[in-house]
Amino acid sequence: MKDEVAGLIVVDDGGSNTVVVTRNEIEVFPSVKGVYGDRTLTKVTSKYDFIVEYKGEKYVLGTLSKFDCEYPLQIFSKSKQHDFFDLSVLTSIHQYGYASNYLVVSVPVKMHTEEEKQGRIRRLRGSHTLTVNGVTKTFLVADVKVSAESATAYFVDKPSGMTRFLDIGSRTVNFSTSLCIDGNCRMIDTGSGTFFDKGLEALGEGFNAKALADYICGQLLAKWNSNDVVYLLGGGALNEELVSHIKFYFPNLQVMDDPITASARGMFNLGVIGYGMD
Ligand SMILES: Nc1ncnc2c1ncn2[C@@H]1O[C@H](COP(=O)(O)OP(=O)(O)OP(=O)(O)O)[C@@H](O)[C@H]1O
Ligand SMILES: [Mg+2]
Structure with a gap:
C-alpha cells in the first residue's frame, strides 16, 4: 500500500x-x-x-x-x-x-x-x-x-470526429462509437454493444480466427461502415491472424499501443476527470 x-x-x-x-x-x-x-x-x-x-x-x-x-x-x-x-x-x-x-x-x-x-x-x-x-x-x-469496456478506450487519446473501438477480450467482445464535434463529445449507443460468449477463451476449442472475424465484422457492418477508422484493443489485437481477417472488412483498422492495457489506461484518464484528481 x-x-x-x-x-x-x-x-x-x-x-x-x-x-x-x-x-x-x-x-x-x-x-x-x-x-x-x-x-x-x-x-x-x-x-x-x-x-x-x-x-x-x-x-x-x-x-x-x-x-x-x-x-x-x-x-x-x-x-x-x-x-x-x-x-x-x-x-x-x-x-x-x-x-x-x-x-x-x-x-x-x-x-x-x-x-x-x-x-x-x-x-x-x-x-x-x-x-x-x-x-x-x-x-x-x-x-x-x-x-x-471498449468505450473507455476513447479516453486514451480522445480522438475528434467519429471513432469506432473494438475490444476483443477473453470473455466478451465489446464495441463502441464516440463522436466529438467542436469539443462536444458523446458515446453513440446505437453504434456500441457486446457480443457475449464470443471472447477468445469463451469460445474454447471452437476458436477459429477467420470464423470469429467473419462473425464480429458481419454483425458490425450492420452498424458501421467498412471505411470507418476502427481502433482495435484487448488481447485479440495481439492475434495476428485475427487482425488480418478483421482488416479485410475494415481496412482502416489500427491496433492500439499495448492493447491489453489500453482500456485500463483510458479508464484512468476517465477517473481523473470523474473524480477531479490524479
Ligand atoms: N501475445 C498474444 N498473442 C495472441 N493472443 C494473445 C496474446 N496475449 C493474449 N492473447 C489473447 O488475449 C486474451 C486475453 O485478452 P484480454 O486481456 O483482452 O482479455 P480480458 O480483458 O481478460 O477478457 P474480458 O475483457 O473479455 O473479460 C487471451 O485469452 C489470449 O487468447
Ligand atoms: Mg477486457
Whole structure:
C-alpha cells in the first residue's frame, strides 16, 4: 500500500487479465483463481504469485493459479457481480492501492445498466480486510465508478470526429462509437454493444480466427461502415491472424499501443476527470 493516504486506482478486471493502473504504475496479472486446499509445496516465487485469504476462504491467484491449480477458475458470466471479480479488485487494491481508494472498474457495454453498476458498487464500496501472502491490510473503497469496456478506450487519446473501438477480450467482445464535434463529445449507443460468449477463451476449442472475424465484422457492418477508422484493443489485437481477417472488412483498422492495457489506461484518464484528481 502506498504512502499517500488516498488515490485513484483503476482495475480492468477481465476474465483473463487483471490490469491495474495508478498514477505511478501499470500492472497486469492473470485473473485465474483456485482454492488453496491442502497444499504443502506452494511457495510465492514471483511478483504476481498471490495467496489470498478473504472472508474465511483461502485462494491462489495470479501466476500461482495459472501454473499450479487443480481447478483453475475463470468466470464467463455476463454479470461481474461475483466473488471472482471482487477478488481481482480487492487483491489489486491490497497490492497497489491506498488506505482510501477512488476506484474505477469495468463491465461489458451491454451490462452497463443501473442494476449491474449499483450491484458492483454495493459489493465493492466500504471497508475491506484481506490477507495477501501473509500480509493483512484493511482499506477503504471510498467510491466506485463503473465504466463500459471498449468505450473507455476513447479516453486514451480522445480522438475528434467519429471513432469506432473494438475490444476483443477473453470473455466478451465489446464495441463502441464516440463522436466529438467542436469539443462536444458523446458515446453513440446505437453504434456500441457486446457480443457475449464470443471472447477468445469463451469460445474454447471452437476458436477459429477467420470464423470469429467473419462473425464480429458481419454483425458490425450492420452498424458501421467498412471505411470507418476502427481502433482495435484487448488481447485479440495481439492475434495476428485475427487482425488480418478483421482488416479485410475494415481496412482502416489500427491496433492500439499495448492493447491489453489500453482500456485500463483510458479508464484512468476517465477517473481523473470523474473524480477531479490524479
Ligand atoms: N501475445 C498474444 N498473442 C495472441 N493472443 C494473445 C496474446 N496475449 C493474449 N492473447 C489473447 O488475449 C486474451 C486475453 O485478452 P484480454 O486481456 O483482452 O482479455 P480480458 O480483458 O481478460 O477478457 P474480458 O475483457 O473479455 O473479460 C487471451 O485469452 C489470449 O487468447
Ligand atoms: Mg477486457
